[in-house]
Amino acid sequence: SNRSFGRRRRKDWMKLIYSTSLTPEQILTHGKDDDAMEEDGEENEDEDDFFHIKKRDDLSKDEELDKTKETIKEQHLKKWEDEDVLESIRNLFITGEDIAQGEDGA
Amino acid sequence: MAQKGPVIHYSGHQYLRSRLVLSILSGKSLRIEKIRSDDKNPGLGDFEISLLRLLEKITNGTVVEISVTGTAISLKPGIISGGSLVHDCSLSRSIGYFLEPVILLAPFAKKPVQLTLRGITTDQNDLSADLIRTVTLPHLQLFGISDGLELRIKKRGAPPAGGGEVQFLCPIVKQVKTLNFVEPGKVKRIRGIAHAVRVNPQFSNRMIEATRSILNRYIPDIYLYSDVYKGDESGKSPGYALSLLAESTTSAIHCSEAVSEPGVAPEDIALRATRALLAEIQKGGCVDQKHQTMVLLMMVLGSEDVGRCRMGPPTTRTIQFLRDVREFFGTSFKIVPAEPSKPDSLQLTYSCYGTGYVNSNRTLA
Numbered sequence: 167s168n169r170s171f172g173r174r175r176r177k178d179w180m181k182l183i184y185s186t187s188l189t190p191e192q193i194l195t196h197g198k199d200d201d202a203m204e205e206d207g208e209e210n211e212d213e214d215d216f217f218h219i220k221k222r223d224d225l226s227k228d229e230e231l232d233k234t235k236e237t238i239k240e241q242h243l244k245k246w247e248d249e250d251v252l253e254s255i256r257n258l259f260i261t262g263e264d265i266a267q268g269e270d271g272a
Numbered sequence: 273m274a275q276k277g278p279v280i281h282y283s284g285h286q287y288l289r290s291r292l293v294l295s296i297l298s299g300k301s302l303r304i305e306k307i308r309s310d311d312k313n314p315g316l317g318d319f320e321i322s323l324l325r326l327l328e329k330i331t332n333g334t335v336v337e338i339s340v341t342g343t344a345i346s347l348k349p350g351i352i353s354g355g356s357l358v359h360d361c362s363l364s365r366s367i368g369y370f371l372e373p374v375i376l377l378a379p380f381a382k383k384p385v386q387l388t389l390r391g392i393t394t395d396q397n398d399l400s401a402d403l404i405r406t407v408t409l410p411h412l413q414l415f416g417i418s419d420g421l422e423l424r425i426k427k428r429g430a431p432p433a434g435g436g437e438v439q440f441l442c443p444i445v446k447q448v449k450t451l452n453f454v455e456p457g458k459v460k461r462i463r464g465i466a467h468a469v470r471v472n473p474q475f476s477n478r479m480i481e482a483t484r485s486i487l488n489r490y491i492p493d494i495y496l497y498s499d500v501y502k503g504d505e506s507g508k509s510p511g512y513a514l515s516l517l518a519e520s521t522t523s524a525i526h527c528s529e530a531v532s533e534p535g536v537a538p539e540d541i542a543l544r545a546t547r548a549l550l551a552e553i554q555k556g557g558c559v560d561q562k563h564q565t566m567v568l569l570m571m572v573l574g575s576e577d578v579g580r581c582r583m584g585p586p587t588t589r590t591i592q593f594l595r596d597v598r599e600f601f602g603t604s605f606k607i608v609p610a611e612p613s614k615p616d617s618l619q620l621t622y623s624c625y626g627t628g629y630v631n632s633n634r635t636l637a
Contacts, residue, residue, distance in 0.1 A: 234372060234562050259491050
């Protein structure tokens, strides 16, 4: 299990979703330190439920809405003002050429 | 009240809609406690109560009990009866909030659903009536739910006062088909709807022009429609929006939307929607994040065969949904990289064995 390919180790989604008690938010922010995080998650399970100090979205933060549409983040869209970025997805359209090693879809 | 059968317990207000849907479809009772129990406004919100009332209308024999403080509910599901219904939605959420769960239940009703919903048709949070009509409903077609499936936007209603009205028509099915959707294909056409109510009607055209300035470079098959509603049909408040979708050669649909904001020009709203669409196209996959849970649910209900779908990483909602599905239906998904040879690809293949869910409410012919 210590084999890691390249820079980023792929998340083991099935394990994270079905075999840990990490919250969905923790799973998504789950980074390279897989093992450390998982231990945290498993420890949480054993914590006494009664004397928790309120954390996260309980009081301080605005409630996260049960909504389907993601909020558009202006800063994430900024890159699309760049001509090269616009050109970089041309291969995803029928009119675009396949990139050399890209799959054909057919 | 004596509960028969298993009761699934949850705590907190989150993920309420999908839990209600899972309870009704599975027939398993649901109890949720600690609903905003530490909030300055404890308990269910008016929109959640409005949703519960709507679910009571669309079903028969459902027993909903809400605690005095509103911080706990019990739901004992009845059968999905369907039929002709009208519901005035709470104005704190748009019609999409209410329609999304109904769309998941309606195919399994006893009688075809003809539901009129009144309220806000487009806002920042929920899928607009336009996106539901052009993107969400086509996703049901992947599962064999198509003939007579329709959303009619009778009147538009912008926030805060709404005044919109839609009619949702849904056929009933005996069973849904197994999905096998792993080829995203390439974008072959782009469609869009620009609408403007109670503001300068030129705003629609200004949005369309701004969008074309970016999209024309990619493909010729672009059709952006300026949808005009006048007088009583345009609701009670001013607003405008641009909804866009890109359809691929394999019928994968990616969509985006931007809604008017005070002090932002129509051109900038349009550019926001356009760039968001390009971001969605770049993310790829056969199904976007907004429709992950819907597609996964239909895969669970599919016939007893292995269904497969290629999508991006799960959202927080999807992660919790996968866990909840296992509680209600006992189904877990296999989730593996879709392109194992490409280390940078975030695409995943989700597969599961369908439960062979049969619509037992359906009147026998």
